[in-house]
Amino acid sequence: MKQPIGVIDSGVGGLTVVHELMRQLPKEPLIYLGDTARCPYGPRTEEEVKQFTWEMVRFLLGKNIKMLVIACNTATAFTIKDLQKELDIPVIGVIKPGARAAIKSTENNYIGVIGTEGTVRSGAYSYALRKIKSDIEVISLACPSFVPMVEKGVLDGPEAKQVVENALAPILEHDKMDTLILGCTHYPLLKDTIQEVVGKKIIVISSSEETARETSTTLDIHQIANHDDHMPPHQFYATGDLDIFIEITEKIFKDSNFEVLTIKHADLQNI
Amino acid sequence: MKQPIGVIDSGVGGLTVVHELMRQLPKEPLIYLGDTARCPYGPRTEEEVKQFTWEMVRFLLGKNIKMLVIACNTATAFTIKDLQKELDIPVIGVIKPGARAAIKSTENNYIGVIGTEGTVRSGAYSYALRKIKSDIEVISLACPSFVPMVEKGVLDGPEAKQVVENALAPILEHDKMDTLILGCTHYPLLKDTIQEVVGKKIIVISSSEETARETSTTLDIHQIANHDDHMPPHQFYATGDLDIFIEITEKIFKDSNFEVLTIKHADLQNI
Numbered sequence: 001m002k003q004p005i006g007v008i009d010s011g012v013g014g015l016t017v018v019h020e021l022m023r024q025l026p027k028e029p030l031i032y033l034g035d036t037a038r039c040p041y042g043p044r045t046e047e048e049v050k051q052f053t054w055e056m057v058r059f060l061l062g063k064n065i066k067m068l069v070i071a072c073n074t075a076t077a078f079t080i081k082d083l084q085k086e087l088d089i090p091v092i093g094v095i096k097p098g099a100r101a102a103i104k105s106t107e108n109n110y111i112g113v114i115g116t117e118g119t120v121r122s123g124a125y126s127y128a129l130r131k132i133k134s135d136i137e138v139i140s141l142a143c144p145s146f147v148p149m150v151e152k153g154v155l156d157g158p159e160a161k162q163v164v165e166n167a168l169a170p171i172l173e174h175d176k177m178d179t180l181i182l183g184c185t186h187y188p189l190l191k192d193t194i195q196e197v198v199g200k201k202i203i204v205i206s207s208s209e210e211t212a213r214e215t216s217t218t219l220d221i222h223q224i225a226n227h228d229d230h231m232p233p234h235q236f237y238a239t240g241d242l243d244i245f246i247e248i249t250e251k252i253f254k255d256s257n258f259e260v261l262t263i264k265h266a267d268l269q270n271i
Numbered sequence: 272m273k274q275p276i277g278v279i280d281s282g283v284g285g286l287t288v289v290h291e292l293m294r295q296l297p298k299e300p301l302i303y304l305g306d307t308a309r310c311p312y313g314p315r316t317e318e319e320v321k322q323f324t325w326e327m328v329r330f331l332l333g334k335n336i337k338m339l340v341i342a343c344n345t346a347t348a349f350t351i352k353d354l355q356k357e358l359d360i361p362v363i364g365v366i367k368p369g370a371r372a373a374i375k376s377t378e379n380n381y382i383g384v385i386g387t388e389g390t391v392r393s394g395a396y397s398y399a400l401r402k403i404k405s406d407i408e409v410i411s412l413a414c415p416s417f418v419p420m421v422e423k424g425v426l427d428g429p430e431a432k433q434v435v436e437n438a439l440a441p442i443l444e445h446d447k448m449d450t451l452i453l454g455c456t457h458y459p460l461l462k463d464t465i466q467e468v469v470g471k472k473i474i475v476i477s478s479s480e481e482t483a484r485e486t487s488t489t490l491d492i493h494q495i496a497n498h499d500d501h502m503p504p505h506q507f508y509a510t511g512d513l514d515i516f517i518e519i520t521e522k523i524f525k526d527s528n529f530e531v532l533t534i535k536h537a538d539l540q541n542i
Contacts (some may be wrong), residue, residue, distance in 0.1 A: 023406070024371075024374050024375055024403075025403065025404075026405070026406075027403070028403075061344055075323075090492070096491060097488075100295075100484055100487050102297050102489065103487075104295055104480055104481075104483070105486045131498050132295075132296065132298070132487065132496075133296075133297055133298075134298070134500055209375055210375075212375070213371055213372070213375045214488055216371050216489070217368075217489070218369065218401065218492060219486045220367060221361070221489060221492055224274070227402050227403075229405055239481075
């Protein structure tokens with residue numbers, strides 16, 4: 001099936017999911033839509049997040065997508081149940097894939113979760129983890145300094161290491177934690193720095209990598225994967241300033257060898 | 272949904288998948304059926320494997336299972352398509368989960384696969400890997416000495432290390448390989464020894480762990496997971512000698528803290 005997979009995010013964080021989808025599923029055409037004009041979703045009300053997400057979904061449904069990936073933790077927490085109920089295509093979010101990977105990885109059931117304040121406050125990871133395995137101990141920490149740093153393009157080096165060290169200090173006091181979920185789609189861009197700070201003994205789970213993996217499983221179960229090497233090019237859309245979006249996209253995909261991308265402005269008010 | 276998940280294998284290897292299912296999905300009741308009387312399936316004809324597998328499946332359908340896991344590479348290779356087509360419950364095998372995990376893990380697309388002669392000859396892993404990602408280079412090796420050693424209970428120590436070293440020598444010449452799939456459900460019992468022999472730089476993928484992970488995803492997509500902590504006990508059945516089966520089961524689950532198991536003889540001729 002050569003129809004594209006739709007990927008939505010509040011901004012640019014979901015591009016780490018796109019990066020992994022391209023790496024793990026190179027035969028799948030993608031359409032990405034980042035609501036950069038109204039980013040971040042974290043501080044917004046549930047009603048706003050729902051409304052904005054539905055606007056994005058309607059835009060992508062108009063592009064004939066075969067599956068939807070909600071590549072944003074906040075949008076996943078607030079909308080996934082409704083979307084799975086209302087849409088007649090498969091819908092997955094970023095929370096359960098990370099939770100399942102952490103359950104597979106942990107040997108002592110102590111799992112750390114870092115994310116935005118909104119995600120940590122929602123308790124979505126604790127809920128997803130304990131629904132599957134009741135005796136999981138969850139150690140959560142909000143890292144509000146990470147997203148602004150990533151948006152500035154600071155991903156490694158002494159400044160990034162210092163910020164990550166300071167932010168993670170409280171969670172590292174829990175010496176039993178053996179697995180750490182990066183519960184924000186921006187954080188995989190800091191994965192090397194985070195792994196360096198937490199040490200090799202702690203397994204760091206990228207929800208972006210795991211979401212791509214579960215997209216593969218989902219396509220397979222629904223028998224809608226594309227197995228043909230020839231496919232339409234990927235398409236990227238953003239609701240806000242295209243110059244900044246292109247700059248960040250180039251940074252994320254600088255080492256990638258993917259087909260030339262279409263990057264366009266999306267007007268969600270006139271669908 | 273408190274109905275059990277059915278797990279079938281030609282013998283005892285599939286118990287490593289059961290072990291992982293219990294660890295990753297502790298709220299799911301399981302029914303295991305090992306065709307120990309007719310093990311191994313490796314050297315048998317396709318017709319025989321199909322007939323035996325269908326006999327096992329009919330036995331488990333009589334136990335009202337909600338999902339089927341084919342925890343045997345040979346049976347997966349020969350029967351999964353038919354079973355997915357004919358049964359109205361979800362069916363997964365052990366090959367695709369391992370393939371997807373390896374695609375996630377590899378950084379240079381050189382993936383090793385070790386398994387029985389039958390599995391390696393079938394090319395099932397190469398097919399599954401390249402169907403998703405065409406430029407994967409697969410290095411396959413049959414390790415016929417591993418299953419008899421595991422069945423004898425030799426899982427570590429100098430003897431195991433020597434056998435593993437000798438067997439893996441040809442595949443270790445491929446210095447580009449960065450990921451190795453254990454393409455036989457017996458091999459996870461040798462995982463520590465195999466990891467020691469191949470070194471820390473190579474990521475070793477247990478198809479048992481990955482199959483349990485994808486069982487979790489599958490239950491979720493079909494909305495048939497059990498979220499209640501109170502569940503019926505697991506049931507184990509074997510077609511052959513129960514004494515040996517119980518001995519091996521006790522060895523595999525010696526460190527586990529699971530509910531007392533029902534272990535019974537299964538007569539597949541009189542269903």
